[in-house]
Amino acid sequence: MxxxxxxxxxxxxxxxxxxxxxxxxxxxxxxxxxxxxxxxxxxxxxxxxxxxxxxxxxxxxxxxxxxxxxxxxxxxxxxxxxxxxxxxxxxxxxxxxxxxxxxxxxxxxxxxxIEQPSYSIYAHDPNDFLVNGMMELLDQYQRLEIALKLSRGRRKKAQQGGYAGGRVAYGYKATKGQKTLSVDPVQAETVRRVFDLKEQHPSWSLAQIAAELNQEGYTTVQGKPFSKVQVKRMFMAG
Structure with missing residues (x-):
């Protein structure tokens, strides 16, 4: 095999x-x-x-x-x-x-x-020990920073109906110079179809839903086929 x-x-x-x-x-x-x-x-x-x-x-x-x-x-x-x-x-x-x-x-x-035939991520590298320690400290710091600053500020803006910045959820669009989001009608139709598929086929995986979207001719903002990751983001945003 x-x-x-x-x-x-x-x-x-x-x-x-x-x-x-x-x-x-x-x-x-x-x-x-x-x-x-x-x-x-x-x-x-x-x-x-x-x-x-x-x-x-x-x-x-x-x-x-x-x-x-x-x-x-x-x-x-x-x-x-x-x-x-x-x-x-x-x-x-x-x-x-x-x-x-x-x-x-x-x-x-x-x-x-291919160009490094003996390479393995499981081979011991002294540098990785140091970087891992730094990353753990950085993770802790970022969680605190997000909890104390970023999330609080963005949540407040969102509660007031404003656009808090960052990635715009699929189905919406941000207009330069404006502090609110608006619905993108084409993307919104795709989002509705995703939720319809989940309701019609509750046992389907994310990959199966993505495959059905692609089969029906739906595409991403870039005109590419959907992946399970992008379908997951739609459910999380919804």
């Missing part, structure tokens, strides 16, 4: 495309590696950050939907490895590395890095 794996590819700057790290190149290398090592490649998750938006090279200032979806799917996908060209596709900063590795360990998944 073949070992089941998923792949992950990422391009964060236009320069990386020129330097040979294009998504297509990474995909081909992963497919070739899996075929050569008799691995069953279930899926390849992708993130491309070259749309013109400023990208933080430490991976701390951008959202990577492909990475988040992959980490979420590990809870139900029975895979042993994530295959990448090299570990810099997953992380660059030590803090990001520790956070991702936490999720991988929870799901008993390791990393296969």
């Amino acid at each position: 073949k070992t089941r794996v998923v792949g992950y590819v990422r391009v964060s700057t236009q320069g990386q495309v020129k330097d040979g790290y294009s998504l297509a190149y990474q995909v081909e290398e992963i497919q070739r590696y899996c075929a050569h090592h008799n691995l069953e490649l279930l899926d390849i998750y992708k993130d491309e950050g070259i749309s013109g938006a400023k990208v933080d090279e430490d991976d701390l200032a951008i959202e990577r939907d492909g990475l988040q979806e992959m980490l979420s799917d590990l809870k139900w996908r029975d895979v042993k490895y994530i295959v990448v060209l090299n570990t810099s596709r997953l992380w660059r900063a030590d803090m990001v590395k520790v956070l991702i590795q936490r999720e991988l360990r929870r799901n008993q998944v390791d990393v296969k890095a």
